[in-house]
Amino acid sequence: MFRQLLRNAKERLRLFLSECGHRARVLRDSLRRQPDRIDQSSRFVPGFCYGYWEREARGLQLLKEWLSPEQLAQYIAKKYFDVTGCDSGKRYRISHGAAMNIHELDGAGRPRVGWCFAPKGYLVAGDVMLAQKIALETDERGALAVANRF
Numbered sequence: 001m002f003r004q005l006l007r008n009a010k011e012r013l014r015l016f017l018s019e020c021g022h023r024a025r026v027l028r029d030s031l032r033r034q035p036d037r038i039d040q041s042s043r044f045v046p047g048f049c050y051g052y053w054e055r056e057a058r059g060l061q062l063l064k065e066w067l068s069p070e071q072l073a074q075y076i077a078k079k080y081f082d083v084t085g086c087d088s089g090k091r092y093r094i095s096h097g098a099a100m101n102i103h104e105l106d107g108a109g110r111p112r113v114g115w116c117f118a119p120k121g122y123l124v125a126g127d128v129m130l131a132q133k134i135a136l137e138t139d140e141r142g143a144l145a146v147a148n149r150f
Contacts, residue, residue, distance in 0.1 A: 052124075059126025066130055083133050085140035092136050098128040100150060102136075117147035 064072055071081040080095040082105070093111065095101040098118060103111035119131045135143035 056124045056126065059124035059130075061126070063126040063130045063133075066133065081133075083136050085136050086138055087140040090140075094129050094132050094136075096125060096129070098123070098125045101129070102132060102147075114150040115144065115147040116150060117143055 064075070067075060067081060071083070075081040075096075080093050082091050082093050084091055091105040091109075092115070093103045093105055095103070100114060100116045102115040102117070104113040104115065106112045117132065117135070118128050123131075132143075
């Protein structure tokens with residue numbers, strides 16, 4: 001009895017998933033045939049992902065233009081770069097990301113304290129890292145005053 005119920009449930013689940021896959025393919029194909037159905041002004045609505053990868057690429061390109069040659073080589077090789085704070089002279093490591101990506105380094109270059117701060121708004125990782133770099137290099141005290149420690 002139980003085996004029969006299990007077989008029936010398995011078959012019904014297989015049919016359901018097959019139908020879902022078919023509907024997803026139909027929807028995907030219909031959306032591909034209508035590329036202009038999305039209002040271009042909605043591209044920058046918070047939470048709307050249209051054009052995300054283009055914005056991400058532009059943000060990373062801008063970041064790379066602002067990095068020093070040493071920072072750029074470090075970022076390309078390791079996906080992080082080091083900056084020096086303008087007030088204390090401490091070194092900070094900014095890793096690729098938009099949150100919880102800043103670590104204060106000790107004298108040996110090991111992470112000592114984590115800091116989290118970011119500009120307001122919906123920005124891609126490259127823009128956030130650039131804002132963090134500029135903040136630490138020009139107003140370290142102000143940046144750390146609003147930062148969360150972790």
